[in-house]
Amino acid sequence: MSRHLVADIGGTQIRAALFDSETTTPLLIKKTTTIGDNSALDRLCDLMGEIWKNDRTIESIGVAAAGPTDPYQGIVIAAPNIPGWVNVPLREYISQRFDVPVYVGNDANLAALGEWKFGAGKGHHHLIYMTISTGIGGGVISDDRLILGQFGIAAEMGHVTVIPDGPICPCGQLGHLEALSSGTAIAQYVQDGLNNGVKSQLINREPVTAKIIAEAARSGDRLARDAFDRAGKYLGLMIANYLHLFNPSIIILGGGVVQSGELLLRPTRDSIEANVLSPKYLENLTISKSALGDEAGLLGALVLASANLP
């Protein structure tokens, strides 16, 4: 048993927590907003400092960052939701303030690691984690190790082409999975339908969010159901491709949009089955919702901090 300070830097919220290794209940947890009077880096370090001052037995620090992150260098390459965060030397900055080893990783990769160690992926050696939220991210574990690539920016599961010349993705490319199956894409599909005069109970609802669309779909709204069917169709198509590329024994789906349950999961499963190369890829395959929810990233940072992974 060892004690670790971990943090999760999101676009709106920073959380820091104290954990004993091998346990999933924090001894202490603190939150603050990402944007405030001082810089996000100082807000992060101040929050961690509040935990640090109460416990001098902390052996290491693990931090999950939203956006492409180089875990070898400890640098956040770009955090799309934090103004000015380009090539931020996160590990170096934190190390100057706290005199223990510091490990840094991408939040979706670390969520995969958290689910593998503590969550739905326990006991699996080949795992895909995808988060379907405002955007789509993910992490892949092959033979008990994260697939990171030369700069640690592998597993960008939302930024793969599903329809060449399809709808524009926030990244600027066309037809990516994120532009077809994210919460934002589901809302955009409904908005486009409403703008084109498709009848729907969502006509005067503002803003149209994936959550509101899910409610409408459950009450039988055609446009709302179509939006989830389409998102699931393309999500399942791409998951089938991921089966061919990674041959995992579990696919774990996290993120807010997955809370819509069968509305998304039924068309997703149908599409996986329709698009898979051979039934062999479905053998011994579990498709599961995230067990750790919003805590996956934080717990992944704990795995990182306690296992001294890159």
Place this chain on the structure above:
Amino acid sequence: MSRHLVADIGGTQIRAALFDSETTTPLLIKKTTTIGDNSALDRLCDLMGEIWKNDRTIESIGVAAAGPTDPYQGIVIAAPNIPGWVNVPLREYISQRFDVPVYVGNDANLAALGEWKFGAGKGHHHLIYMTISTGIGGGVISDDRLILGQFGIAAEMGHVTVIPDGPICPCGQLGHLEALSSGTAIAQYVQDGLNNGVKSQLINREPVTAKIIAEAARSGDRLARDAFDRAGKYLGLMIANYLHLFNPSIIILGGGVVQSGELLLRPTRDSIEANVLSPKYLENLTISKSALGDEAGLLGALVLASANLP
């Protein structure tokens, strides 16, 4: 230094060779056809037996098999070009005849391993190998290890959707990369053009192969150039996606169609650059032709046999 017997089972040819580990020149090599009077399994074992009888210092055997292969169980799940080869217990069969450890793997995965150890990928830790031939296959090495998945059937790089509802793939699915960028797909595109009355010097050539199309393209034939441009466009699109998923430092392209050189590689590179998520994925990235050519699979089997990898 240790001595190993390796073999490569293709759809038309079986090769067996004797190697010292860490060397790439065979001490002895023998070939036969895959289909003949007796079964392919017996033809393989007889060929290996011819080498075996001359050298009793052989420490292990490595075999590369075309088609999905479970390296953990040593079973060829399906060899599309060998009649009746479904769930063939290759390792067990060979082990009954030769009393040394036997290792089995998919030929494209082993080609990746061969290039990593002896070829274009030497010194790289994150590598993608793709073979563009009649079909499209591949192998991925992440952090110096093959990505295999739970049954060893990961890295089916040709069987990923590029165009939903696109042209039919030999596997039965629609719009796979193999149906758009393989030699077969290039020939099909030209044949379709000719059938639709597109003017081309290829009009009375039979059969229209990728090699003949390459000659016509070099002499300025529009249809032939279009065929390579289209194949390269989709190959590059999918390679860009693979950069996002695996973040390698090298892409190695092998297989007969790559012999067409810039005809395929120029549109491929253009498409990679057009479709990449961020320039970071192109940093420190080499795109290279295979250094080992047809020997990649055999040399990968040597790596497998000498390193005792799964």
